[in-house]
Amino acid sequence: EVQLVEAGGGLVQPGGSLRLSCAASGFTFSNYWMGWLRQAPGKGLEWVANIKYDGSEKYYSDSVRGRFTISRDNAKSSLFLQMDSLGGEDTAVYYCARDYSWSSDNWGQGTLVTVSS
Amino acid sequence: QSALTQPASVSGSPGQSITIPCSGTSSDVGSYSHVSWYQQIPGKAPKLMIYEVNNRPSGVSDRFSGSKSGNTASLTISGLRAEDEADYYCSSWATTSTPWLFGGGTRLTVL
Numbered sequence: 611e612v613q614l615v616e617a618g619g620g621l622v623q624p625g626g627s628l629r630l631s632c633a634a635s636g637f638t639f640s641n642y643w644m645g646w647l648r649q650a651p652g653k654g655l656e657w658v659a660n661i662k663y664d665g666s667e668k669y670y671s672d673s674v675r676g677r678f679t680i681s682r683d684n685a686k687s688s689l690f691l692q693m694d695s696l697g698g699e700d701t702a703v704y705y706c707a708r709d710y711s712w713s714s715d716n717w718g719q720g721t722l723v724t725v726s727s
Numbered sequence: 728q729s730a731l732t733q734p735a736s737v738s739g740s741p742g743q744s745i746t747i748p749c750s751g752t753s754s755d756v757g758s759y760s761h762v763s764w765y766q767q768i769p770g771k772a773p774k775l776m777i778y779e780v781n782n783r784p785s786g787v788s789d790r791f792s793g794s795k796s797g798n799t800a801s802l803t804i805s806g807l808r809a810e811d812e813a814d815y816y817c818s819s820w821a822t823t824s825t826p827w828l829f830g831g832g833t834r835l836t837v838l
Contacts, residue, residue: 669827672824
């Protein structure tokens with residue numbers, strides 16, 4: 611069974627940084643693209659970033675490019691999202707997801723990031 | 728404002744069929760077959776229902792189907808059940824600076 615478990619969310623001040631992690635199990639992590647998506651409170655889904663199975667390609671949404679960095683450790687079946695220069699617009703539940711055939715076929719339960727002073 | 732356009736809400740009675748449209752442009756829905764649909768029960772993580780326009784993942788009921796015509800994709804749910812009540816989101820690959828786009832979501836109410 612595919613399992614994705616996010617961690618690292620919490621309360622952070624505007625301008626601060628946070629690093630999210632996602633522990634994957636139940637599949638061969640190094641064979642899949644992986645991604646991060648988010649959902650602001652009461653709002654819709656937003657794609658944030660994804661990374662190729664070997665880490666050689668990374669893509670970002672306009673809203674986070676230059677502030678967020680996606681990375682992975684295939685040896686530890688882990689995905690990461692380094693978030694810098696955080697603002698109120700980044701407050702959201704962040705989901706880790708496995709990419710499959712141009713979609714996200716498995717999602718974690720999400721971790722809440724709140725940016726507030 | 729979301730990049731893909733969906734109606735905010737749709738409703739139907741048990742047993743009926745409903746269709747949720749997802750309107751895009753020639754830079755996204757119109758140019759690729761990379762359209763997917765997600766179901767989200769409030770408070771839960773999204774679930775993939777349709778990928779590549781009209782493919783169902785294993786375990787998804789065949790009451791769910793997808794299609795595309797021009798710049799508009801659609802999700803059809805037949806034989807509506809109370810358990811189908813949820814938010815539904817469409818998504819598409821795009822040739823824009825943000826390569827993955829989502830619709831704003833449609834709240835389905837089963838009357």
